[in-house]
Amino acid sequence: MSHPSHFAAVLLFAFFASTVFGITQRETPKRMFRYGAYCFVLFVGSAVVLSWVMYLIAH
Amino acid sequence: MATASTRNAASQNAGKGFVYLPLIAGWLVPGLGHFLLRKWVRGALLAASVIGMFALGLAMKGKIYGSAQDILDMLGMAGDLGNGLLFVAARALGWGAEHVQVTTGDYGTKFIVVAGLLNIIAAVDAHNLRTGRKPL
Numbered sequence: 001m002s003h004p005s006h007f008a009a010v011l012l013f014a015f016f017a018s019t020v021f022g023i024t025q026r027e028t029p030k031r032m033f034r035y036g037a038y039c040f041v042l043f044v045g046s047a048v049v050l051s052w053v054m055y056l057i058a059h
Numbered sequence: 060m061a062t063a064s065t066r067n068a069a070s071q072n073a074g075k076g077f078v079y080l081p082l083i084a085g086w087l088v089p090g091l092g093h094f095l096l097r098k099w100v101r102g103a104l105l106a107a108s109v110i111g112m113f114a115l116g117l118a119m120k121g122k123i124y125g126s127a128q129d130i131l132d133m134l135g136m137a138g139d140l141g142n143g144l145l146f147v148a149a150r151a152l153g154w155g156a157e158h159v160q161v162t163t164g165d166y167g168t169k170f171i172v173v174a175g176l177l178n179i180i181a182a183v184d185a186h187n188l189r190t191g192r193k194p195l
Contacts, residue, residue, distance in 0.1 A: 002115065002163070003161070009166045013170065020181055023181070024183075027193065
């Protein structure tokens with residue numbers, strides 16, 4: 001049984017999705033890694049920004 | 060970028076055997092399409108990502124869609140079907156929750172659906188490698 005926090009779930013989701021995106025959307029290992037890292041930052045960054053937006057709307 | 064020789068090799072390779080084998084194998088077993096093309100590291104990473112996400116979804120008490128009552132269920136089931144034999148095994152062995160009862164169960168359901176969608180992307184990538192659309 002696993003009960004991760006919201007943020008841990010975001011990190012796990014971003015990690016796995018970015019890995020697949022990086023491998024499938026680029027051709028060379030270096031570019032795959034860079035694109036995967038880029039996707040990871042965008043996933044996590046957008047989740048953090050949207051969380052703050054929702055917090056500010058609620059307060 | 061692909062060199063002329065790698066594109067040549069890929070297009071020559073495309074003429075041999077059953078072209079859709081990596082696509083179908085990659086859908087049924089995550090990473091198998093890339094293994095068939097001797098892309099061991101890529102296949103292992105894709106398999107670890109898809110199976111890991113699927114297993115985490117189950118561990119979070121996510122739901123496996125068994126029947127489609129409305130449009131959202133249909134979309135969820137389409138995503139789940141992308142997991143190939145993992146979905147069949149989950150249905151056969153009764154894995155996953157019947158109904159989402161805990162907060163993390165909702166995340167788990169989404170993890171399982173997205174694992175299926177990512178597996179389809181990976182299988183199509185294997186097909187593109189096989190046909191030469193993407194250089195080996």
